[in-house]
Amino acid sequence: MSFWDQALEIARVDLRIERRIGDVLRIVLPFAVVALLVFPLALGVDLSAVSRLGPAVFWAIGILFGMQIALRHSADDRPERRDLYSLLGVDPSARFVGRCLSGSALMVVFLLVLLVATIVLYSPDLPDGWPLPVLAGLLLTAIGLTELGTLAGEVTAGLRSRTTLASLIVAPLALPLVIGASQTLESLARDAGILRWLILLVTTDLALAVAGVALARPLEEASR
Amino acid sequence: MAAPIVLHGSGVTLGGQVVLRGLEMSVGPGEVLGITGPNGSGKTTLLRLLATLVRPDRGEGHVLGATLGTGEVYRVRPKIGLIGHVPALIGELSLRENLEHAIRLAGADPARIEPALRVVGLDEAADRKVETGSHGMLRRTEVARLLITQPRLLLLDEAFSGLDYYAQELIDTLIDRATREGGAAVIVSHDPRYIAERAGKVLNISAGRLEALK
Numbered sequence: 245m246s247f248w249d250q251a252l253e254i255a256r257v258d259l260r261i262e263r264r265i266g267d268v269l270r271i272v273l274p275f276a277v278v279a280l281l282v283f284p285l286a287l288g289v290d291l292s293a294v295s296r297l298g299p300a301v302f303w304a305i306g307i308l309f310g311m312q313i314a315l316r317h318s319a320d321d322r323p324e325r326r327d328l329y330s331l332l333g334v335d336p337s338a339r340f341v342g343r344c345l346s347g348s349a350l351m352v353v354f355l356l357v358l359l360v361a362t363i364v365l366y367s368p369d370l371p372d373g374w375p376l377p378v379l380a381g382l383l384l385t386a387i388g389l390t391e392l393g394t395l396a397g398e399v400t401a402g403l404r405s406r407t408t409l410a411s412l413i414v415a416p417l418a419l420p421l422v423i424g425a426s427q428t429l430e431s432l433a434r435d436a437g438i439l440r441w442l443i444l445l446v447t448t449d450l451a452l453a454v455a456g457v458a459l460a461r462p463l464e465e466a467s468r
Numbered sequence: 469m470a471a472p473i474v475l476h477g478s479g480v481t482l483g484g485q486v487v488l489r490g491l492e493m494s495v496g497p498g499e500v501l502g503i504t505g506p507n508g509s510g511k512t513t514l515l516r517l518l519a520t521l522v523r524p525d526r527g528e529g530h531v532l533g534a535t536l537g538t539g540e541v542y543r544v545r546p547k548i549g550l551i552g553h554v555p556a557l558i559g560e561l562s563l564r565e566n567l568e569h570a571i572r573l574a575g576a577d578p579a580r581i582e583p584a585l586r587v588v589g590l591d592e593a594a595d596r597k598v599e600t601g602s603h604g605m606l607r608r609t610e611v612a613r614l615l616i617t618q619p620r621l622l623l624l625d626e627a628f629s630g631l632d633y634y635a636q637e638l639i640d641t642l643i644d645r646a647t648r649e650g651g652a653a654v655i656v657s658h659d660p661r662y663i664a665e666r667a668g669k670v671l672n673i674s675a676g677r678l679e680a681l682k
Contacts, residue, residue, distance in 0.1 A: 245575040253572050261560045328556035332573045333546035468523050
């Protein structure tokens with residue numbers, strides 16, 4: 245079986261499991277929407293402020309809960325499953341790519357639903373031509389967060405304090421994604437160039453992908 | 469034909485604790501080795517070492533020609549079959565889906581899934597979720613996988629416990645297949661009866677050290 249066949253098979257099974265247990269869409273998503281709902285309540289009846297802050301709140305909540313999804317997704321990778329994949333001859337890099345593919349698909353769905361909820365709840369003043377740049381930023385952020393969560397899961401595999409350590413790795417390294425994602429829409433609103441922010445997101449995603457693929461095998465061996 | 473397993477002074481340390489030390493053993497082609505010993509003596513870690521899932525930190529070891537602790541183990545891992553304490557199955561999938569997933573990843577022929585399910589007596593129950601399957605069903609699913617992937621080195625960790633006579637016979641079939649063409653099998657069990665019936669050589673493990681019994 246080729247590298248990509250292995251990666252796609254792992255992603256397919258991950259998504260089937262998610263469809264059955266609904267960890268992301270049934271558990272994390274409602275909490276994120278509730279967080280969106282609570283924020284304007286705290287601001288009172290100042291609707292213009294709510295509308296102005298909408299995009300910032302979307303990215304803040306999207307990235308915070310997105311990190312949660314990325315970490316939950318990487319924590320699903322149980323030792324028995326890792327051992328089975330090893331003995332079936334699965335390339336650790338293919339496993340990394342497969343987990344990133346399934347995680348990114350979930351993250352995109354999560355952010356899209358959150359975006360729709362933000363538009364409904366906040367009626368934000370969105371600049372003309374916003375859909376394409378926002379969707380591009382959303383896609384790149386989803387990929388980056390998932391890669392980061394998966395990589396953190398690999399680094400901490402086999403450690404007792406895995407969950408805490410993974411969070412400590414993900415939070416600071418997500419900074420380029422937080423900046424790139426939030427500044428894309430902000431620059432669009434100010435009619436400034438968004439290309440540099442998209443390049444920041446693409447560069448971060450590529451760096452994480454290269455690191456994940458290159459380190460998958462040494463990290464797997466180090467966890468043994 | 470080279471011995472499938474050779475260990476010279478191998479040792480394993482886990483979490484700062486020496487679990488296995490000074491292991492000297494050799495399992496020749498077609499041989500079945502039995503390992504017995506008390507709880508916590510290192511039996512499971514020894515099987516994981518032989519499965520290349522734990523790295524040795526001392527001595528030298530070779531499994532199916534690959535040196536333990538090196539990148540060579542990637543070449544031989546698909547030829548190793550392990551039935552461990554905890555079934556290597558995904559709880560949210562059905563027994564059939566688990567088998568399909570493993571067979572696809574192993575690059576084996578999916579047409580062999582249904583016949584294997586029939587052989588292990590799971591053709592009627594294969595759509596049950598792992599979470600709702602009995603211990604015996606989960607073991608049979610693992611046996612079905614190994615019937616398809618046909619490992620050259622079979623490692624069984626208490627694989628016979630809690631199984632009915634027919635399921636035990638299935639595992640015996642796996643052992644026969646692995647040893648028939650120059651492979652080998654290692655059986656770990658608390659129960660000396662299972663080992664005595666099947667193994668040509670028996671080692672006892674105590675506090676991480678091996679000693680010959682038979």
